[in-house]
Structure formats: C-alpha cells, structure tokens
Amino acid sequence: MPSYELPDFYLPHPPRLNPHLETARAHTRAWAADMGMLDDPDIWDAPRLEAMDYGLMCAYTHPDCPAAELDLITDWYVWVFYFDDHFLETFKRSRDLKGAQAYLDRLDAFMADDPPAPANPVERGLADLWPRTVPAMSPSWRRRFVRVTRDLTQESMWELFHIERDAVSNPIEYIEERRKVGGAPWSAALVEHAAGAELPARLAASRPVRVLTESFADAVHLRNDLFSYEREVRQEGELSNCVLVCERFFGCDTRQAVQITNDLLTSRLHQFEHTALTELPQLFTDEGVPSEEQGRVLRYVGGLQDWQAGGHAWHTASSRYTRAVRPAGPLGMNVSRAHLTGPGGLRNHTRAPFTEVSVRLPQPYMPFQVRDNPHLETARAADVAWCAEMGFFDALPGIPETAVWTESGLVGFDLALCASGIDPDASADGLVLATNWLAWGTYGDDYYPRVFGAARDLAGAKLANRRLRRFMPVDLSPAPAPANPVERGLADLWPRTAGPMPEESRRAFRAAVEDMLDSWVWELAGHAQNRVPDPIDYLEMRRRTFGSDMTMSLARLAPGRHIPAGLYRTREFLGMADAAQDYACLVNDLFSYQKEIQFEGELHNAVLVVQTFFDCDPQQGVAIVDALLTSRMKQFEHITAVDLPALLERVEAGDALRESVAGYVTELQDWMAAIVRWHQRTRRYPGCAPARSAPVRWTQGPTGLGTATARLTPPGPAAGVRVPAGPVGIR
Numbered sequence: 001m002p003s004y005e006l007p008d009f010y011l012p013h014p015p016r017l018n019p020h021l022e023t024a025r026a027h028t029r030a031w032a033a034d035m036g037m038l039d040d041p042d043i044w045d046a047p048r049l050e051a052m053d054y055g056l057m058c059a060y061t062h063p064d065c066p067a068a069e070l071d072l073i074t075d076w077y078v079w080v081f082y083f084d085d086h087f088l089e090t091f092k093r094s095r096d097l098k099g100a101q102a103y104l105d106r107l108d109a110f111m112a113d114d115p116p117a118p119a120n121p122v123e124r125g126l127a128d129l130w131p132r133t134v135p136a137m138s139p140s141w142r143r144r145f146v147r148v149t150r151d152l153t154q155e156s157m158w159e160l161f162h163i164e165r166d167a168v169s170n171p172i173e174y175i176e177e178r179r180k181v182g183g184a185p186w187s188a189a190l191v192e193h194a195a196g197a198e199l200p201a202r203l204a205a206s207r208p209v210r211v212l213t214e215s216f217a218d219a220v221h222l223r224n225d226l227f228s229y230e231r232e233v234r235q236e237g238e239l240s241n242c243v244l245v246c247e248r249f250f251g252c253d254t255r256q257a258v259q260i261t262n263d264l265l266t267s268r269l270h271q272f273e274h275t276a277l278t279e280l281p282q283l284f285t286d287e288g289v290p291s292e293e294q295g296r297v298l299r300y301v302g303g304l305q306d307w308q309a310g311g312h313a314w315h316t317a318s319s320r321y322t323r324a325v326r327p328a329g330p331l332g333m334n335v336s337r338a339h340l341t342g343p344g345g346l347r348n349h350t351r352a353p354f355t356e357v358s359v360r361l362p363q364p365y366m367p368f369q370v371r372d373n374p375h376l377e378t379a380r381a382a383d384v385a386w387c388a389e390m391g392f393f394d395a396l397p398g399i400p401e402t403a404v405w406t407e408s409g410l411v412g413f414d415l416a417l418c419a420s421g422i423d424p425d426a427s428a429d430g431l432v433l434a435t436n437w438l439a440w441g442t443y444g445d446d447y448y449p450r451v452f453g454a455a456r457d458l459a460g461a462k463l464a465n466r467r468l469r470r471f472m473p474v475d476l477s478p479a480p481a482p483a484n485p486v487e488r489g490l491a492d493l494w495p496r497t498a499g500p501m502p503e504e505s506r507r508a509f510r511a512a513v514e515d516m517l518d519s520w521v522w523e524l525a526g527h528a529q530n531r532v533p534d535p536i537d538y539l540e541m542r543r544r545t546f547g548s549d550m551t552m553s554l555a556r557l558a559p560g561r562h563i564p565a566g567l568y569r570t571r572e573f574l575g576m577a578d579a580a581q582d583y584a585c586l587v588n589d590l591f592s593y594q595k596e597i598q599f600e601g602e603l604h605n606a607v608l609v610v611q612t613f614f615d616c617d618p619q620q621g622v623a624i625v626d627a628l629l630t631s632r633m634k635q636f637e638h639i640t641a642v643d644l645p646a647l648l649e650r651v652e653a654g655d656a657l658r659e660s661v662a663g664y665v666t667e668l669q670d671w672m673a674a675i676v677r678w679h680q681r682t683r684r685y686p687g688c689a690p691a692r693s694a695p696v697r698w699t700q701g702p703t704g705l706g707t708a709t710a711r712l713t714p715p716g717p718a719a720g721v722r723v724p725a726g727p728v729g730i731r
Helices: 021-035 046-052 054-061 067-092 097-111 121-136 139-154 156-164 171-181 184-194 207-235 242-250 254-287 291-317 337-341 376-390 407-413 415-422 428-453 458-469 485-498 503-528 535-545 548-556 571-599 606-614 618-650 655-681
Strands: none
Touching: 021 046, 021 054, 021 067, 021 121, 054 067, 054 291, 067 097, 067 121, 067 156, 067 184, 097 121, 097 139, 097 156, 121 139, 139 156, 139 171, 139 184, 156 171, 171 184, 171 207, 171 242, 171 571, 171 618, 184 207, 184 291, 207 242, 207 254, 207 291, 207 535, 242 254, 254 291, 254 535, 254 606, 376 407, 376 415, 376 428, 376 485, 415 428, 415 655, 428 458, 428 485, 428 503, 458 485, 458 503, 485 503, 503 535, 503 548, 535 548, 535 571, 535 606, 548 571, 571 606, 571 618, 571 655, 606 618, 618 655
C-alpha cells in the first residue's frame, strides 16, 4: 500500500497536447536505440522506455512547437532521464565517488567545439544533441545553457555525498541544491529554444525574469518530489526529496510532510503569477523594453505555464511514478478556494500592521567566540562624528520625516561593537571605515521606509537608487554634489573603499551595493501591496536587504587573499557563504521581530513569513526560525570541517591557497559570532533578552485543504527535530 495519497494540487492552467505526439514517440524510440540506451536491461529496455512515455511528456509540456522541434526536445528529455538512471545504477548504488566525478567531468567536453569520442550512451547522446541544438541560439543563451546543463550533471555529486553520509538536507539547502540538480532551470532554457522565446541578454539576469525561472523550477521539482517519493525514497534510497526533508526537519509523519511540500508548491506558483503580473510590466517600463523583446519574454512566460500544466499531466500518466494514490477526475484546471486563500494567496495580503506581539527569544546556537578589535573606542567616537558630518541627525529642509536618527540613538546602536567583532584584526582606519559602512547601510535601511514607504513613493525610491549609482563610479571619476545624507555618506565611502581596489573588484563591489539598494525597493513594493513574501523569495532577498552579499564581497577582496574566482563558485564555497548569510539574517529577524512588527508595521521578517505560511502563532514561528538558523550553522560547520578540506585535496591546493581559505573561513566565523553578540548588547532592540527554548516538532497535520488549521506545538520537552563580512542594512 502507498504511504500517502497525493494532495490536492493547485493547477491554474489546463494541459494541452501537441498534435505531433506520435511522431515524437516513434522518433525518440529509434534515437534511444541508436544511442545504446536500451542495451543494458538493468537501466532501460524498450518496454520500460515505452511505458515512461517521454514523447507524451514533451507533447504535454511543449504543445505548440513543430514536429522537428518536438523530436529534438524529446530526445533531450530521454537523454536527461537516462543520465539520471545510468548515474544511479553505475555510481549511486556502488558509492563510487571518484569514478562518478571523473564521469561527470568528461561530460563537460561534449559541450565544447572539439569533443572526444563518446564512450557510453550518455556521452553519445550529448555528442549528438549539442550540435543539433546550440547553433540556433545566441552566444548568451549558449553560455546559460552550458551552465544549467553542467549544474544538472555536476550537482549529482551533491546527492551522492548525502547518500554516502546518510544525511538529509535542511530545507533551505535542499531548495537551493534541488534547483540545480533537478534540472528545471535547464528545462526553462529549452522552453526558450522550443517556443522561439530567447530571453534578451540584458533582461535574463533581472529580478523578475530570475524569479519567474526559479519559482517555475521550484514548483516543477516539488511536484516531482510528491509523485516520486515512493520510488526514490522507499525503493532507491534517495535522500533528496522535499517530503523526506520535511519529515526529518519537522519530525512529522509522511502525510503532514506531503501537505507542507504541497503548500510550498502552491506558494511558488502564486509567486510566479505575482511576478508575472506585477513585476514584469514594471520591468518593461523601467528598462524601456521594445515590443519585440516584450513578446519574447511573454512567450517564455507562457511556455513555462504550459510546462507546469503538461508536467503534471505527464506525472499522472507515466509508469515512472506508480505508487501513490492519485486523485480521480479529468485533467484540467484545479483552482479551489483553499488554493486562493492559502499559502502564497490571499492570506499573504491580509496582514494587519502594527499588531501587538510578545515572544520569548531562544539563545542562538553559536559555536564561535568573539574577538574584539583594540581600536573599538576609536571607532565609536569616529562614527558618531562621521554620522553627524554626513547629516544623519538632520532633516532636509521642508521634509521633517528625513530626521531619521538622533545622536543618542546612534550611540545606543553601538555599530562599532559589531564592526569590532567582525574584523578584530583591522587597523584603526579599517575599523572606522567598516563602522561607517554599517552606519550608512543601517541609516539607508531606516531612511527608505521613512521617506518613501509611507507615501508609497516607489518612483521616488527608484530615482534615488539611480542617483546613488552615480556615486559609485568604477573609474573613480568625480561624483555629483550629494543632495541628502544617504548620497553624502556614499560619496564619502566609495573612494575610501574602492580607491585601493583593482577595477574588476570595484565592479563586483558596486554590483553588490546595487543589489542591496534594489532590494530596499523590493521591500517598499511589498508594503505597497500589503504582501507578506513567499518563504523562498524572502530568504533569497533577505541576503540582499541585510547587505550580506556586499560584505561577502569585501571579505573576498581582502588584501593578500589569493583564492581563484572559480573556487568561490564551487558547491562548497557557495554553500558555506549562503549558510553564513542565512544564519545572520535569521538572527537579526528574531531580535528585530517585535520592533518591526509592533512598532514599524514591517512585513519582511522571517518570523512573520513563517507565521503566514503555516498559519501559526508568533512563538511557533520563532521556534521554526530558530531551528532553521541552527540547521544553517550546523551545515556551515560540516562544510568547513569535511567538504572544504576534501575540495582542497581535490584541487591539490598549496599552502598559500589553504592559508587564504582558512582566513576566509575565519572571517565568516567572526562575522556570525559578532552579529550574535551585537544583537544581544545593542539598544536597537529593547526588551529582546533571549531565553532558551526547545526545538520544533510538527504534531498536528492539516485537517482540511491547505493548512489553515495546522499548528506547530509550542516548544516543549518532546522534540522531533533536535537542533541544539558584516550586515550593512541592520534592521
């Protein structure tokens, strides 16, 4: 008997079927045989390929493309599913990590101009598909397609590592890594090809397009996890499945984990719709996108919608997923009241601001010690003088709301204490500069909602950001005369910071500052819509609103540090940095919760985001956020103790590189420890003394559609999940 029934899926679009289905079936059957994919019955044979019916999948997911294009797309999906099963049989079952890495590294050569002779069906298929696909697309698309194809193959090692050590990811790590190994961003790139909808290069990395792609990808993967749980987890021993992740993290049964996963899927579909309807038109206006490019982007959006609907239809029909009990009824749209009012829907728009709250804060898990800089007192005095000079305590003429800070308030914030722990070895000038950056970012984070938020002046905020970019000239040319304290502060900080940097480093640092500025506008838009963010979108944007991306850039650019750029893009470095950033952001959200929710009417706080998603009370939201930040710290510890040394061995790192990497790790440890200590001592968050609380246990599952009646038990002795660079825009 199956361990669970499939949930009530949100299906906002009906599936459509390509009329060239039978042509694709016949073509791809012959193609798979030619590639040798049917030669090993332990992997595939003809009846098994026929039953999985990838022709039907592609006819559902690409309903409008011509026959030849459908043949090509179907061949790609046969290749990718065969790769997945071939990798399982050859390397996952044997736990052959070394052989697996060599096998994956060879695949990169088949995406180059002069590939080697293929040695197996996976290589043979890729060697055939690549020249049939990439000539029709631009160099920009080719680069993106290489990246997502490499993610799809190389990140299979992430799954293998987890199986090897019998580890299940925490929820944040899982979503990020599943996005790579699951292949849906790769599918999105093929949508561009099949729909004649190549994204304009200048828009492909914009927030709206990125969020459309990522929310599409997450929804595809979460749906697949629900359908494939029995096959992957029970039969194949896979550990990379969101249902299993929820079971382990929340300590709940499979039925409840299925509902959480489905609610997250629904929320991501709402995020897709929200982005398409509210952010995409604004992008077209802001960037002056011509009608032809708008048409391509909109065809891309339509192609992703078709893929979602068709992918669900195929999952219900394919023999690849046979174990779960499926809801009866014809395929088509399914938009119930619960889908519209639940997670990601109307519930996210109904928050009453300035609600009185009271919570007990946990003691954050912190395994590292704080070291203080001997120049702390110098930085304290210098920062007060600098903020006064920049005008942080003054109102602009005729605009009283711009009087954001007072000198006594700044002294109580004690930002120098935070900077001191973050960089205990800095010179006096370096510590003063770091403290000034903290003051500028924190002031800006307070200034934007005060000046632009109450008036819902998004246009004014965007114009302010456009002007601020002019105060960060990459060539260090003269900036315009500053018109307000935010501009004056940046005009002073930029040459002091960017002046000693090489040009490439300046560009990277400027991009990180721009990301933070744009994230402040994103927050203002959320307030204008009275919308509590989707959990995944919130966590990914929180790194920017907190300024952590910017401070990570400064850490990477530290004098005397020589770490190849490619290492920063590895799974280990990205996982380590993201875990550290999330830990710090979530700590800030715990300590700032009452200040933001009760006194500022804030909507962008992890505790509130969790409350809204689970429809639970504040204390339960605090418990979940504490469990999340603890899991991220545990992940950081594992990466630095196990994964990072293995990576350095693999690249045959010398002493100099190892010393640089150790310095970078130490800075991240200092950063997190300093942030915790500062939150415990600053007067920015009065009445927030932490007290220990127990971890999270999910004990009551949903009693109806959605999770409106689901609750998380208050912290208590019976626990299911046992979880024992600095911020610039500090809330």
